[in-house]
Amino acid sequence: EVQLVESGGGLVQPGESLRLSCAASGFTFSSYAMTWVRQAPGKGLEWVSSIFSTGVVIYYADSVKGRFTISRDNSKNTVFLQMNSLRVEDTAMYFCAKDRRTTGGKIVEYFQNWGQGTQVTVSS
Amino acid sequence: DIQMTQSPSSLSASVGDTVTITCRASQDISYSLAWFQQKPGKAPRSLIYAASTLQSGVPSKFSGSGSGTDFTLTISSLQPEDFATYYCQQYNSYPLTFGGGTNVEIK
Numbered sequence: 001e002v003q004l005v006e007s008g009g010g011l012v013q014p015g016e017s018l019r020l021s022c023a024a025s026g027f028t029f030s031s032y033a034m035t036w037v038r039q040a041p042g043k044g045l046e047w048v049s050s051i052f053s054t055g056v057v058i059y060y061a062d063s064v065k066g067r068f069t070i071s072r073d074n075s076k077n078t079v080f081l082q083m084n085s086l087r088v089e090d091t092a093m094y095f096c097a098k099d100r101r102t103t104g105g106k107i108v109e110y111f112q113n114w115g116q117g118t119q120v121t122v123s124s
Numbered sequence: 125d126i127q128m129t130q131s132p133s134s135l136s137a138s139v140g141d142t143v144t145i146t147c148r149a150s151q152d153i154s155y156s157l158a159w160f161q162q163k164p165g166k167a168p169r170s171l172i173y174a175a176s177t178l179q180s181g182v183p184s185k186f187s188g189s190g191s192g193t194d195f196t197l198t199i200s201s202l203q204p205e206d207f208a209t210y211y212c213q214q215y216n217s218y219p220l221t222f223g224g225g226t227n228v229e230i231k
Contacts, residue, residue, distance in 0.1 A: 035220070037168075045160070045168065045211055047220040059218040095167055100215075110173040110215065111158055112180070117167055 002026040002113045004096050009118030012086055016122075020081040022096030022115055029077040030054075033099035035111075036070065036081050038092035038120075046092070050099055051079060064090075086122045093117040126150050126214050130223035136231040141202045145226045147195045147212035156216035159188055159197045162225075163208045171210075172197065204230070 008020040022034065036048040049070040050059045058070055069082040079096060095117045101109040127150040137143050147157065155175040160168040170179045172188040175195055185200045199206055207230050212223040 044225045045162075045213070045222045047213075047222065050218070050220070061219050107174070107215075111160075111170050111213075114167040114170070 002098065004098065004113055004115035006094065006096050006115045006118035009094065009120045011121045011123065013124050014087055014122055016086055017082070017084045018086065018120060020083065020094055020096075020118055020120075022079045022081075024077045024079070024098070027098065027113075030074040032101050032109075034072060034079040035097045035099040036079075036094055037097060037114075038090075038094045039117075040089075040092040043092075048094070049081065053101075083120070086120075088122050088124075091120060091122050093119050125219055126153060126217060126221050128212055128214055128221050128223040130210075130212055130226050132226060133224060134227040134229060136229045137202055138231045139202055139204060142198065142200045143202060143228060145197045145199075145210055145212075145228075147190075147197070147223050149193045149195075149214055149216075152192050153214045153216035155191050156214055157188070157190065157195045158213045158215060159186075160211045160213065161206075161208045162211065168211065199228070202228075 003025045005023045033052045035050040038046050038048050051070045055072050067085045072079045096115045098113040100107045129148045131146050157175045159172040162168040171182050171186050176188045187198045189196050209225045209227045211225050
C-alpha cells in the first residue's frame with residue numbers, strides 16, 4: 001500500500017524557516033517524480049514545486065522561487081521542502097504527491113497518490 | 125503560464141443525476157489533463173489523468189474527455205459520496221496549474 005506521510009509543519013513568525021518532510025513507502029520511490037501542492041484556507045490547490053526522480057530536474061512556482069528548496073533522499077524514500085523567509089501568504093496545508101513515472105519518455109502513471117498534508121501557519 | 129478555467133464554479137444536483145464539469149486551458153495542452161476530487165478537510169483524490177484514463181480503483185461512473193483546450197469530467201448517477209469539489213490540472217508544461225474548482229452540492 002502506498003503511503004505518503006508529511007511532517008514538519010507548524011506555527012512560525014514571518015521571516016522564519018520550516019523544513020517539511022514527506023516519507024514515502026509502498027512503491028519504488030526512486031522511479032517517481034515528487035511534488036508539493038499547497039492549499040490556503042478556503043482556497044483552491046496551488047502547485048509549489050516538483051523534483052524529478054534523480055533529483056536533477058527541479059521546478060518551482062514563482063511565488064516561492066528563491067525562498068523554498070525541494071530535495072530528495074532516494075536512500076531514505078523521503079522528499080523535503082525547505083521553506084525560508086516565510087510570509088503570511090505561505091499559510092496553507094501542504095500536501096506531497098507521487099507525481100509521474102515515465103517509460104521511454106511517456107508518462108505511464110501520474111499523481112496517483114497524495115499525503116494527508118501538514119499545516120503551515122505564518123503569523124506574527 | 126497556462127491558465128485553467130473551470131465551469132461552473134458550483135452546481136447543485138440530486139442523487140442519481142448526471143453532471144458535467146468543463147475545464148478550458150488557455151493554450152493547447154494536448155491530453156495532459158488530470159482531474160481530482162476533494163472533500164472538506166481531506167486530501168485530494170486522483171480520479172483521471174491523460175484526459176480520460178481512470179486511476180486505479182476509481183469507479184467507471186467518472187469519465188473524462190477532451191483534448192487541446194477543452195475538457196470535461198462527467199459523473200453519472202451521483203451518490204452522496206460524490207458531493208465534493210473537483211479540480212482540473214494541466215501538466216503539459218511548468219508551472220503546473222489547477223482550475224479554480226467546481227463545488228458539487230446536494231440539491
